[in-house]
Amino acid sequence: MSRRVSAEAVRWGALSVAVAVLVIFLLAQRQSVDVSYGQSPARAAITEGSAGELGDATVPSVEEMTALVAADPVVRLPGAVADWDTERVAAVIGDADVRILVAPPGLDEAERDRVREVDNATVRIIGTQVSGGFYQAYSTDLDSWRGQFATGDVTGLLTVLITALADEPKPTDEEGFTWRDPTPAELAEVVGDLRTAGRHAADGATLADVPRQAAATAFPDGALRVVALPPQPYGEPVPNYGPALAAAFPGDPVVVQIGNWIEYHGPAADEFAEVAAASFYGQFSDRLSRYDYPQSTVLGAYLNRVTDVRYAGLFDRPLPYQPFDPLRVALPALPWLFAGCVALFLALSVRTVLGAGNPAGQRRTVLGHSTVVARVAGLTALAVELSPAAAGTADAPLTRGISNLQAARAALDEELPDRHVHTLLDDAEDELDAAARLVGIDGYRPDVYLRSRIT
Structure with missing residues (x-):
């Protein structure tokens, strides 16, 4: 393969590599960092009902519910779970005609629409979601979420909504959730189950099993132990298993689930637990309040969020394993590789353009006035004119010069490198x-003879 063909191959090869690198880089820009480790039930992409969030409860027709609300200021439909401090709510209502319709969680969209169409209901509660008029009340702190999802307490939500509808000042918050220490018998039963099976599900809990993959990803440095309790009765102290279990299993992560409320106890709990809970309930509380998710589903979503928080690097916790990704490692170098290939292509293209239109060997000028081919022709003509005048002592250098000229002409025909041809021509010129000096004719000296041919 000739030198010219090799340069062309390099030039177009560089362009091909540049195009390939550009395509790879642009396709990589469509990727996004999505730290999601399971099908969270609260994601909008999940079809309603596919995560087990729809219960068996139904609601009457709009006409029937309208008649019920007209007859009684508080109507609780079968399956309703919301509860509240009646004295506090009554004090906020005062003499106003406020009628409350309480529906069960887990209704599908059509049934929820029927509840919303009951026009004579001032306040509508679906699960623990409280709305009325153009308003919907939301819990915004851990204490409120704990009462809402562990005991069905909507006292704060009701008082806020009622005062908003009446355009009155917001009432002072009062904590209605209280803890108690578990009895020795209660604690012994839970600890025994955790030692043998790693989980304890009390009567009425819906935790079928712990999502092991999500647990291993969220807590790879310890065996997760899970306690699941059903929603607790409103107004009664709730057994606080967390501190006792953290002491019984030092170094192991412990999760206590009360209804749909989840608490973490274990390593780094002081700095980690509140962040994970606030992040989880801040995003998912609205769906959890109106649907009837199994505890296993809620726990899986919580463990996924724990993994998200750990991936954020906020805490000195080991990160989950990430497989080696060659594209992720090479991506920063792709723009530089692209720039290098483009520069090489442009450099070779400029070289080709500057020599366009000339055969191989004609691209370099010699002494500023003669191309390689013209120099061969000029020296050949000089040798022909010098031959008759050369005799005796001039024959030897003339013969050597002619031999070098023949070698240069052959090298030119074979498209050998210009430098090699110039070397042979330099020897022939010497x-x-x-020979011209031996003959004694200055006009036959190469620099004089070639200059006279140009002029």
């Missing part, structure tokens, strides 16, 4: 100059 020999012809020596």
Whole structure:
């Protein structure tokens, strides 16, 4: 393969590599960092009902519910779970005609629409979601979420909504959730189950099993132990298993689930637990309040969020394993590789353009006035004119010069490198100059002869 063909191959090869690198880089820009480790039930992409969030409860027709609300200021439909401090709510209502319709969680969209169409209901509660008029009340702190999802307490939500509808000042918050220490018998039963099976599900809990993959990803440095309790009765102290279990299993992560409320106890709990809970309930509380998710589903989503928080690097916790990704490692170098290939292509293209239109060997000028081919022709003509005048002592350098000229012409025909041709022509020019000096004719010296041919 000739030198010219090799340069062309390099030039177009560089362009091909540049195009390939550009395509790879642009396709990589469509990727996004999505730290999601399971099908969270609260994601909008999940079809309603596919995560087990729809219960068996139904609601009457709009006409029937309207008649019920007209007859009684508080109507609780079968399956309703919301509860509240009646004295506090009554004090906020005062003499106003406020009628409350309480529906069960887990209704599908059509049934929820029927509840919303009951026009004579001032306040509508679906699960623990409280709305009325153009308003919907939301819990915004851990204490409120704990009462809402562990005991069905909507006292704060009701008082806020009622005062908003009446355009009155917001009432002072009062904590209605209280803890108690578990009895020795209660604690012994839970600890025994955790030692043998790693989980304890009390009567009425819906935790079928712990999502092991999500647990291993969220807590790879310890065996997760899970306690699941059903929603607790409103107004009664709730057994606080967390601190006792953290002491019984030092170094192991412990999760206590009360209804749909989840608490973490274990390593780094002081700095980690509140962040994970606030992040989880801040995003998912609205769906958890109106649907009837199994505890296993809620626990899986919580463990996924724990993994998200750990991936954020906020805490000195080991990160989950990430497989080696060659594209992720090479991506920063792709723009530089692209720039290098483009620069090489442009450099070779400029070289080709500057030599366009000339055969191989004609691209370099010699002494500023003659191309390689013209120099061969000029020195050949000099050798022909010098031959009759050369005799005796001039024959030897003339013969050597002619031999070098023949070698240069052959190298030119074979498209050998210009530098090699110039070397042969330099040798021929030296020999012809020596022959001209022996003959004694200055006009036959190569520099004079070639200059006279140009002029």
